[in-house]
Amino acid sequence: MTEHRPSRAELTAFLEAEFPQNRCxxxxxxxxxxxxVAHPVGxxxxxxxxxxxxxxxxxxxxxxxYIAILARIGIVPLAxxxxxxxxxxxxxxxxxxxxxxxxxxxxxxxxxxGEVWIYSEGEDEPVAHATGTYAIPRER
Amino acid sequence: MTEHRPSRAELTAFLEAEFPQNRCxxxxxxxxxxxxVAHPVGxxxxxxxxxxxxxxxxxxxxxxxYIAILARIGIVPLAxxxxxxxxxxxxxxxxxxxxxxxxxxxxxxxxxxGEVWIYSEGEDEPVAHATGTYAIPRER
Amino acid sequence: MTEHRPSRAELTAFLEAEFPQNRCxxxxxxxxxxxxVAHPVGxxxxxxxxxxxxxxxxxxxxxxxYIAILARIGIVPLAxxxxxxxxxxxxxxxxxxxxxxxxxxxxxxxxxxGEVWIYSEGEDEPVAHATGTYAIPRER
Amino acid sequence: MTEHRPSRAELTAFLEAEFPQNRCxxxxxxxxxxxxVAHPVGxxxxxxxxxxxxxxxxxxxxxxxYIAILARIGIVPLAxxxxxxxxxxxxxxxxxxxxxxxxxxxxxxxxxxGEVWIYSEGEDEPVAHATGTYAIPRER
Numbered sequence: 001m002t003e004h005r006p007s008r009a010e011l012t013a014f015l016e017a018e019f020p021q022n023r024c025x026x027x028x029x030x031x032x033x034x035x036x037v038a039h040p041v042g043x044x045x046x047x048x049x050x051x052x053x054x055x056x057x058x059x060x061x062x063x064x065x066y067i068a069i070l071a072r073i074g075i076v077p078l079a080x081x082x083x084x085x086x087x088x089x090x091x092x093x094x095x096x097x098x099x100x101x102x103x104x105x106x107x108x109x110x111x112x113x114g115e116v117w118i119y120s121e122g123e124d125e126p127v128a129h130a131t132g133t134y135a136i137p138r139e140r
Numbered sequence: 141m142t143e144h145r146p147s148r149a150e151l152t153a154f155l156e157a158e159f160p161q162n163r164c165x166x167x168x169x170x171x172x173x174x175x176x177v178a179h180p181v182g183x184x185x186x187x188x189x190x191x192x193x194x195x196x197x198x199x200x201x202x203x204x205x206y207i208a209i210l211a212r213i214g215i216v217p218l219a220x221x222x223x224x225x226x227x228x229x230x231x232x233x234x235x236x237x238x239x240x241x242x243x244x245x246x247x248x249x250x251x252x253x254g255e256v257w258i259y260s261e262g263e264d265e266p267v268a269h270a271t272g273t274y275a276i277p278r279e280r
Numbered sequence: 281m282t283e284h285r286p287s288r289a290e291l292t293a294f295l296e297a298e299f300p301q302n303r304c305x306x307x308x309x310x311x312x313x314x315x316x317v318a319h320p321v322g323x324x325x326x327x328x329x330x331x332x333x334x335x336x337x338x339x340x341x342x343x344x345x346y347i348a349i350l351a352r353i354g355i356v357p358l359a360x361x362x363x364x365x366x367x368x369x370x371x372x373x374x375x376x377x378x379x380x381x382x383x384x385x386x387x388x389x390x391x392x393x394g395e396v397w398i399y400s401e402g403e404d405e406p407v408a409h410a411t412g413t414y415a416i417p418r419e420r
Numbered sequence: 421m422t423e424h425r426p427s428r429a430e431l432t433a434f435l436e437a438e439f440p441q442n443r444c445x446x447x448x449x450x451x452x453x454x455x456x457v458a459h460p461v462g463x464x465x466x467x468x469x470x471x472x473x474x475x476x477x478x479x480x481x482x483x484x485x486y487i488a489i490l491a492r493i494g495i496v497p498l499a500x501x502x503x504x505x506x507x508x509x510x511x512x513x514x515x516x517x518x519x520x521x522x523x524x525x526x527x528x529x530x531x532x533x534g535e536v537w538i539y540s541e542g543e544d545e546p547v548a549h550a551t552g553t554y555a556i557p558r559e560r
Contacts, residue, residue, distance in 0.1 A: 334504065
């Protein structure tokens with residue numbers, strides 16, 4: 001396993017190069033390996049009732065997990081999600097970004113499992129909680 | 141509960157009016173209440189390795205569930221996802237649409253639960269499987 | 281991967297030897313690899329309101345998945361569950377066994393994913409639906 | 421909603437009366453509403469390889485969620501699980517109890533959602549993580 005832990009700038013550059021459509025931004029990369037990722041909220045993220053759409057939050061959760069794993073194992077483009085489960089808890093605000101904090105629960109040789117808490121930026125109560133598993137390629 | 145079951149044209153018109161950014165299309169609406177929904181796959185749906193991104197499939201699963209519920213209870217814009225769990229099974233093809241078939245497992249007064257099988261169009265083996273729950277508003 | 285597919289008698293003997301506390305029984309082992317497993321329902325499976333307890337159904341789902349995998353890969357005692365998600369759909373009957381039908385969605389080299397439908401014996405409507413993933417040991 | 425929050429003794433008495441087969445014990449009931457519940461580990465909880473069986477941990481997660489909800493809303497026997505998802509992270513020890521800490525993420529009028537971390541007693545690293553939803557009866 002590569003021991004080089006990429007910096008925030010390296011991860012951001014990787015996302016921009018490899019996922020040009022991605023709109024999530026890496027906001028924090030903590031010593032303990034947790035990451036904070038944000039997604040803008042505008043017209044195209046809202047659905048009837050003024051709620052942020054579920055898919056925006058699922059995308060954010062998935063990207064946050066992916067970055068949290070890359071932050072630990074190094075930039076391995078071929079890690080893939082094997083499952084993701086999300087609970088929607090409260091209506092997000094229409095006028096704030098959604099922000100995800102992700103922490104890995106387990107980083108094994110072949111599987112990484114993490115949890116993600118999603119908030120409307122600046123709010124205390126989470127709007128969603130997700131857990132997900134990534135398969136890590138063997139040869140790297 | 142409204143007894144009017146909307147037609148495919150009514151559901152499509154609703155999606156276009158209320159979810160203008162939505163790129164999923166309703167392909168089939170079956171007698172038994174199952175629906176088939178498709179999402180195009182092009183540059184913006186692919187990720188490194190030539191795979192359709194997880195969020196595209198999660199979006200498709202969520203929209204398929206939503207439509208399957210509206211097809212049964214009538215057009216109730218405020219139904220909201222309470223949870224969604226997805227297993228990614230195989231690498232989808234880069235050159236085909238992804239197609240979801242959704243069937244409700246339960247349609248209760250306050251909760252609807254459904255399952256979604258996702259395929260690369262024309263292929264036999266599923267690329268993902270999701271289950272999800274929607275909360276149905278009380279007053280309608 | 282071992283190519284020997286164990287018989288129903290072999291699987292039953294394995295369960296009895298290795299899981300002496302297990303109360304699930306293998307009822308069917310189909311050509312296509314799906315299995316049917318049952319759990320008795322008596323005083324100790326019921327909870328207030330005359331419902332079969334959730335843990336009984338989770339146990340049944342887990343055992344059904346395990347057997348479905350062993351039926352395909354051969355008897356490999358060290359396969360372990362990595363996740364399981366269950367939706368409870370209807371109140372099971374207090375006077376019937378609960379019966380699970382499990383089918384694998386994917387059987388990969390390192391992960392197997394399956395789905396389980398649970399019924400009160402003889403009823404048409406499912407009482408629960410589960411999906412689960414098992415990690416398969418590399419060396420066998 | 422009843423405002424009486426039951427004491428640890430009241431919850432324990434309720435469990436003993438209504439769930440006589442239950443082997444989980446309520447160990448802590450915190451001010452913030454989180455609860456700690458334990459399950460003994462002996463011959464009947466172990467499976468080949470010396471691991472605590474998955475169903476024991478699922479049972480523990482389900483009971484911990486149930487108690488965390490009752491601790492907040494009062495003793496309402498008819499709350500039922502609508503879904504539960506568990507990730508198994510590490511092999512539990514064969515010689516320790518398994519202990520679950522549960523905290524509610526959301527307590528709504530009709531749904532409560534909680535998360536559960538499970539440990540081998542005295543260990544730092546979790547062996548499993550679960551999230552679950554309970555439906556709360558309307559009339560109480």
